[in-house]
Amino acid sequence: MSDTAVDEMSFETAMAELEKVLGQLERGxxxxxxxxxxxxxxxxLKxxxxxxxxxxxxxxxxxxxxGEGNPTGTKAVEGL
Known part of the structure; x- marks a missing residue:
């Protein structure tokens, strides 16, 4: 297990650690x-x-x- 706070992890880091945790639990x-x-x-992590x-x-x-399906920008999304 890493010492990194979960809320500071990227998706990829959290997913990799979750896979390690699951492996340890499955081995028993x-x-x-x-x-x-x-x-x-x-x-x-989940x-x-x-x-x-x-x-x-x-x-x-x-x-x-x-109209042609090309991105023109983004709309503001609350909280992002």
Whole structure:
């Protein structure tokens, strides 16, 4: 597990760590206390990935197109 705060991670970093956490949990070779900590970290990483995906989807949805389908700019999206 990295020491980086989950809310500071990029999508790619959070996803990579989530995969490591899942691998450790699936192997089942960690103590119960560590399994609980890994599960909690995994839940936070999953939430971070979902938030980053939603943010990206909102940015894509905000792109405006001209009559020929070419991007002309973006609309302001609240919170971005």
């Amino acid at each position: 070779d960690v103590a119960l206390d560590e399994s609980i900590a890994l599960y909690e970290r995994g839940a936070a 939430a971070r990935c979902e938030a980053k995906l939603k943010e990206a989807e909102e940015k894509v949805a905000a792109i405006t197109l001209d």
